[in-house]
């Protein structure tokens with residue numbers, strides 16, 4: 001058993017959170033993660049409010065355990081999604097890709113655990129002041145939209161800057177990572193890419209296969225020219241995107257090119273023209289297992305490592 005304050009705050013058994021990935025983290029995955037004793041988080045993406053409400057209800061039908069909803073701040077429906085999370089009584093709301101400060105009071109009043117994802121110390125401090133309960137510090141090893149710091153320097157700096165518990169994200173896929181995160185002062189880990197490669201994840205099989213087949217250098221980032229870098233597995237789409245940025249294509253042209261690409265890969269399985277967002281851990285993911293097996297495996301490995309550490313450090 002590895003229990004931290006995160007388990008008490010979220011009502012979960014293991015200090016593991018599943019990243020709320022748009023078009024990927026659907027009710028089936030979220031319920032399976034929560035049933036496994038971790039925290040499942042629905043990916044709100046830019047989906048319409050009715051769809052998100054239906055996903056919340058489907059998750060509730062599948063599990064009585066706590067789960068969360070991720071609201072990306074670029075969604076045109078942020079206000080409605082906040083209302084829906086309150087009406088439906090979800091346990092936690094995670095946010096990404098922006099500053100959720102203005103929404104925190106409403107969520108807190110409703111008793112929802114606020115766990116914004118940040119990529120910098122400055123935003124972590126600001127959100128702690130605004131009432132965030134947990135800070136998720138996400139390094140640029142992650143898939144999807146990223147900041148510019150790596151997990152190793154980001155997490156301890158955020159831990160030192162805030163008093164609220166910190167969850168480490170970006171670069172985690174196994175028990176070694178969980179132990180490392182705890183050593184950095186985090187109270188748990190968030191994993192996205194690793195949970196994509198589970199039997200319960202409803203993403204297209206091509207997407208999962210692309211991750212399983214990926215090597216250590218399989219991902220790249222695009223979108224720097226827009227100020228919104230995104231990490232995805234290299235393919236014809238990412239190379240064309242890079243080429244457009246190199247030749248200085250207009251912002252509008254690039255946005256038009258990129259729109260809808262994640263959904264294309266996740267739902268249609270077009271892993272050539274779609275955006276297969278995934279983290280650098282893709283190279284260490286070699287199988288597709290159930291969420292329960294995955295969570296148990298990670299916890300077991302972390303326990304073994306912690307148990308073996310005294311012997312490791314006493315050799316001399």
Ligand code: TUI
Nearest residue numbers: 022072096097098099117118119138144145146147262
């Ligand atoms: O949000 C994420 N990752 C995401 S969102 C996403 S959906 C998407 N779909 C199509 C194209 C692009 C994205 C895919 N992946 N992670 C959390 C995260 N938040 N990472 C970095 C940040 C972040 C960055 C800047 C948070 C706050 C921030 O602050 C800016 C500000 O307003 O202060």
